Amino acid sequence: MLRPAGADRAQSCGWRFPGEGRYYVGMCFAASEKQLFPPSQAPEAWRLFFLLAVLLPTVAGTLIYYWHRDGWARHPLARSLALYALPQSGWQAVASSVNTEFRRIDKFATGAPGARVIVTDTWVMKVTTYRVHVAQQQDVHLTVTESQQHELSPDSNLPVQLLTIRVASSSPEVQAFDIRLNSTEYGELCEKIRAPILRAANVVIRQSLGDLFLETFASLVEVNPAYAVPSSQELEACIGCMQTRASVKLVKTCQEAAEGECQQCYCRPMWCLTCMGKWFASRQDPQRPDTWLASRVPCPTCRARFCILDVCAVR
Numbered sequence: 263m264l265r266p267a268g269a270d271r272a273q274s275c276g277w278r279f280p281g282e283g284r285y286y287v288g289m290c291f292a293a294s295e296k297q298l299f300p301p302s303q304a305p306e307a308w309r310l311f312f313l314l315a316v317l318l319p320t321v322a323g324t325l326i327y328y329w330h331r332d333g334w335a336r337h338p339l340a341r342s343l344a345l346y347a348l349p350q351s352g353w354q355a356v357a358s359s360v361n362t363e364f365r366r367i368d369k370f371a372t373g374a375p376g377a378r379v380i381v382t383d384t385w386v387m388k389v390t391t392y393r394v395h396v397a398q399q400q401d402v403h404l405t406v407t408e409s410q411q412h413e414l415s416p417d418s419n420l421p422v423q424l425l426t427i428r429v430a431s432s433s434p435e436v437q438a439f440d441i442r443l444n445s446t447e448y449g450e451l452c453e454k455i456r457a458p459i460l461r462a463a464n465v466v467i468r469q470s471l472g473d474l475f476l477e478t479f480a481s482l483v484e485v486n487p488a489y490a491v492p493s494s495q496e497l498e499a500c501i502g503c504m505q506t507r508a509s510v511k512l513v514k515t516c517q518e519a520a521e522g523e524c525q526q527c528y529c530r531p532m533w534c535l536t537c538m539g540k541w542f543a544s545r546q547d548p549q550r551p552d553t554w555l556a557s558r559v560p561c562p563t564c565r566a567r568f569c570i571l572d573v574c575a576v577r
């Protein structure tokens with residue numbers, strides 16, 4: 263990914279290398295009445311054009327040549343990477359570390375192609391059209407400086423909140439930069455960043471719909487009747503996350519056994535509250551959050567339908 267190529271840059275800045283020069287030479291023949299040759303006798307405007315046609319590629323070429331010396335070590339990207347190089351190795355070692363981590367599937371990446379934000383295990387990067395900002399995770403301080411509310415996002419009908427986060431490094435040579443992301447991605451970013459993320463006093467970060475639902479789900483389950491496990495039965499690890507013990511059992515308590523759409527589930531407790539909440543949310547229509555709490559979903563194991571009133575905490 264990181265390959266300082268001056269030629270690419272020169273092309274992308276609009277002056278296709280000898281294009282203007284070719285145009286001038288072409289015009290010498292095509293419009294001979296304009297007396298474009300020799301350039302010293304050409305009209306003022308054409309002389310200026312000729313000058314630019316020669317000067318700009320020369321400047322670009324010189325710049326590329328300057329960057330290219332010492333194996334591209336003077337290229338701005340190589341210089342910003344060199345800040346992190348160990349004394350015995352060069353910027354190439356840093357670049358290959360970035361490349362290796364970038365290929366990992368667990369990196370955090372977000373943003374439009376013109377302002378991409380990438381966080382890997384060691385690096386925080388922002389890639390814009392003309393610049394790559396790189397900071398090392400271990401010496402960055404992140405601060406949420408601003409939040410903007412937008413009523414509708416283009417890809418869903420839900421309101422979105424955009425956060426601006428300032429990434430500052432404790433090393434004075436590294437310039438601070440801002441990254442922007444949707445507040446729903448904030449949780450994912452926090453998981454990837456090891457340093458604490460500070461928050462300006464006036465910024466309130468809205469939780470994602472999923473997180474908000476899990477909170478509500480947990481508080482509703484708390485008021486449902488508890489389920490007492492028979493003493494002979496041992497609680498196993500949750501089969502969803504394998505991190506905690508199973509903590510909920512589906513017992514039809516919303517209506518009498520033979521009434522309504524809910525069915526009795528005969529599975530033993532197998533899921534933790536969070537996984538059951540995530541399962542419940544995953545079966546909902548993301549466009550209609552108002553219907554979530556009243557809906558029925560099938561038990562993840564036996565497919566018996568249940569509602570939130572039937573989710574009982576295990577005691």
Ligand SMILES: [Zn+2]
Nearest residue numbers: 500503534537
């Ligand atoms: Zn679980």
Ligand SMILES: [Zn+2]
Nearest residue numbers: 527529561564
């Ligand atoms: Zn079941």
Ligand SMILES: [Zn+2]
Nearest residue numbers: 516524569572
């Ligand atoms: Zn029910």
